[in-house]
Amino acid sequence: xxxxxxxxxxxxxxxxxxxxxxxxxxxxxxxxxxxxRKSQPFPFxxxxxxxxxxxxxxxxxxxxxxxxxxxxxxxxxxxxxxxxFGLAKLRMPGGRALSFVLIVAQMIPAVVMALGFxxxxxxxxxxxxxxxxxxxxxxIAVPFAVMLFTAFMRGIPDExxxxxxxxxASHWRTFRSVVIPISRNSAITVALFAFLWAWSxxxxxxxxxxxxxxxxxxxxxxxxxxGAQNQEWGPMMATAVVASIPTALLLILAQKYVAxxxxxxxxxx
Amino acid sequence: xxxxxxxxxxxxxxxxxxxxxxxxxxxARWAAVAFVAPLLVYLVVFYAFPLVQxxxxxxxxxxxxxxxxxxxxxxxxxxxxxxxxxxKFWRIVGQTATFTLVSITFQYVIGLALAVFFxxxxxxxxxxxxxxxVPWLLPVIVSATTWQWMMNPDNGAMNTLVGWFGIEPVxxxxxxxxxxxVTIANIWLGIPFNLVILYSGLQNxxxxxxxxxxxxxxxxxxxxxxxxxxxxxxxxxVTLLLGLVYTIKVVDIIWIMTTGTGTSQTLATWSYGMAFGxxxxxxxxxxxxxxxxxxxxxxxxxxxxxxxxxxxxxxG
Numbered sequence: 001x002x003x004x005x006x007x008x009x010x011x012x013x014x015x016x017x018x019x020x021x022x023x024x025x026x027x028x029x030x031x032x033x034x035x036x037r038k039s040q041p042f043p044f045x046x047x048x049x050x051x052x053x054x055x056x057x058x059x060x061x062x063x064x065x066x067x068x069x070x071x072x073x074x075x076x077x078x079x080x081x082x083x084x085f086g087l088a089k090l091r092m093p094g095g096r097a098l099s100f101v102l103i104v105a106q107m108i109p110a111v112v113m114a115l116g117f118x119x120x121x122x123x124x125x126x127x128x129x130x131x132x133x134x135x136x137x138x139x140i141a142v143p144f145a146v147m148l149f150t151a152f153m154r155g156i157p158d159e160x161x162x163x164x165x166x167x168x169a170s171h172w173r174t175f176r177s178v179v180i181p182i183s184r185n186s187a188i189t190v191a192l193f194a195f196l197w198a199w200s201x202x203x204x205x206x207x208x209x210x211x212x213x214x215x216x217x218x219x220x221x222x223x224x225x226x227g228a229q230n231q232e233w234g235p236m237m238a239t240a241v242v243a244s245i246p247t248a249l250l251l252i253l254a255q256k257y258v259a260x261x262x263x264x265x266x267x268x269x
Numbered sequence: 270x271x272x273x274x275x276x277x278x279x280x281x282x283x284x285x286x287x288x289x290x291x292x293x294x295x296x297a298r299w300a301a302v303a304f305v306a307p308l309l310v311y312l313v314v315f316y317a318f319p320l321v322q323x324x325x326x327x328x329x330x331x332x333x334x335x336x337x338x339x340x341x342x343x344x345x346x347x348x349x350x351x352x353x354x355x356x357k358f359w360r361i362v363g364q365t366a367t368f369t370l371v372s373i374t375f376q377y378v379i380g381l382a383l384a385v386f387f388x389x390x391x392x393x394x395x396x397x398x399x400x401x402x403v404p405w406l407l408p409v410i411v412s413a414t415t416w417q418w419m420m421n422p423d424n425g426a427m428n429t430l431v432g433w434f435g436i437e438p439v440x441x442x443x444x445x446x447x448x449x450x451v452t453i454a455n456i457w458l459g460i461p462f463n464l465v466i467l468y469s470g471l472q473n474x475x476x477x478x479x480x481x482x483x484x485x486x487x488x489x490x491x492x493x494x495x496x497x498x499x500x501x502x503x504x505x506x507v508t509l510l511l512g513l514v515y516t517i518k519v520v521d522i523i524w525i526m527t528t529g530t531g532t533s534q535t536l537a538t539w540s541y542g543m544a545f546g547x548x549x550x551x552x553x554x555x556x557x558x559x560x561x562x563x564x565x566x567x568x569x570x571x572x573x574x575x576x577x578x579x580x581x582x583x584x585g
Contacts, residue, residue, distance in 0.1 A: 008393055014386075015401065024418070024426055086304030087301075091301060092298075092302065093302075100577065107576075108569070111541045111562050115326065115544055116323040118544070202525065203521055203541075207545045223525070240415065243410070251403065
């Protein structure tokens with residue numbers, strides 16, 4: 001069959017339309033304040049001043065986001081990987097019920113979780129702290145992580161586990177030295193998504209970490225501009241561009257993991 | 270691979286040699302529990318506890334003072350009655366339904382069209398398909414502020430666009446139009462998810478079916494309705510139900526764009542606004558927020574259970 005020659009140009013146009021908002025954000029972030037309102041298609045009145053403002057004002061927030069992201073990844077992996085091994089390979093009693101709970105857990109509205117966390121944190125003094133935000137953000141990733149790991153570990157041949165046992169390895173040793181190295185790719189997928197979700201989180205940040213000063217993440221850094229009397233679109237869009245860097249890196253460097261993660265959540269083969 | 274491993278295990282058990290002795294099996298059970306225990310504790314502390322806390326707040330009358338000091342009086346279902354009795358309750362339910370249904374319909378139709386378009390690979394198709402994921406992977410606050418800027422009434426990109434079609438500038442984010450505007454932005458956010466899921470669904474349809482149909486003289490339109498749509502039915506159901514559960518609880522895109530002003534108020538943003546609204550609600554109403562949250566929870570879980578049932582059914 002002859003390849004349809006028109007598909008590539010049409011796909012380019014469609015991609016252009018889809019990504020127009022992203023281009024528009026970049027465009028504004030490089031346009032001088034006086035010219036932003038002119039809404040020109042290119043940053044004719046070019047400047048990098050808005051990025052200077054970002055460097056000046058947003059660095060603490062970026063640092064917090066990085067810390068929260070890394071903490072969320074660590075917590076998610078530590079909880080999800082062993083649990084998945086128990087579910088997939090050690091035939092945990094009641095495993096089916098637990099998978100059901102995990103699916104349902106993902107469907108709880110975030111605002112309900114936020115309200116619950118807020119009242120608990122209020123009593124425990126965990127409001128406006130990094131550990132508090134890490135704990136809350138991890139709830140976005142843990143059920144997904146357990147399901148992704150479990151699906152992968154089911155595919156590990158049982159002989160491999162048996163062989164390790166015959167060599168006298170304990171369950172823990174088998175998990176650490178056999179299962180974990182094989183599951184590397186799943187771990188990378190989980191880590192990437194856990195990081196991205198924690199980095200992108202607005203809901204928990206805006207409820208549990210509203211008054212944390214520099215201990216607030218970058219999403220709050222952007223949100224600050226919205227509340228301001230005179231909305232500063234330039235610095236705001238420049239911050240948005242900087243906040244999008246993890247997304248860009250993910251798409252450029254880790255595409256195959258992204259595809260694995262998107263399909264794992266919804267469609268089972 | 271799983272099947273091969275299963276066959277090996279079955280073989281081992283019939284030959285009788287590799288059957289583990291009983292004590293070892295029960296020890297494996299305990300090991301399993303030990304491996305899963307942190308997750309169980311985690312689920313109780315970080316899911317069940319906040320949930321219970323949310324429900325508890327909705328049956329006690331909290332205000333700023335009692336929230337800090339404790340000792341809010343128990344009032345049963347009074348707060349639910351008050352919330353549902355408010356004139357705007359059913360209006361907000363309707364807006365939530367409109368937002369959700371319009372979003373998932375357009376996300377699905379556009380996602381499916383794109384999935385079919387990308388189905389047969391062409392030059393650059395993999396790269397461009399990956400670019401389509403961008404809206405889904407961007408932090409929502411980034412997308413929401415960008416849409417807010419594009420929808421500004423003076424000279425936003427959206428008004429330039431509609432201007433080309435001779436339409437007067439629209440005040441996108443005012444009370445009257447805000448529902449339409451946040452829905453447009455949300456459709457844009459959801460297209461990638463639909464595209465990816467439906468695309469992988471299409472990959473599972475055998476090409477031979479299309480070839481046979483083509484030989485029988487079926488055109489592309491006919492092939493789409495007689496092969497693609499029927500075989501895609503399970504994936505369609507799963508996609509729509511998941512989309513529904515995720516969309517019904519959306520807060521961030523709406524709140525950032527409009528703070529739930531006017532028609533864009535949904536159950537989720539209403540609940541959020543009453544407890545955490547930045548200057549939008551004079552009095553903080555934790556109990557009312559929790560009651561609305563619990564109502565939303567029940568709706569989301571109801572559709573979630575349908576989703577699980579459908580998925581189990583499809584798995585056989």
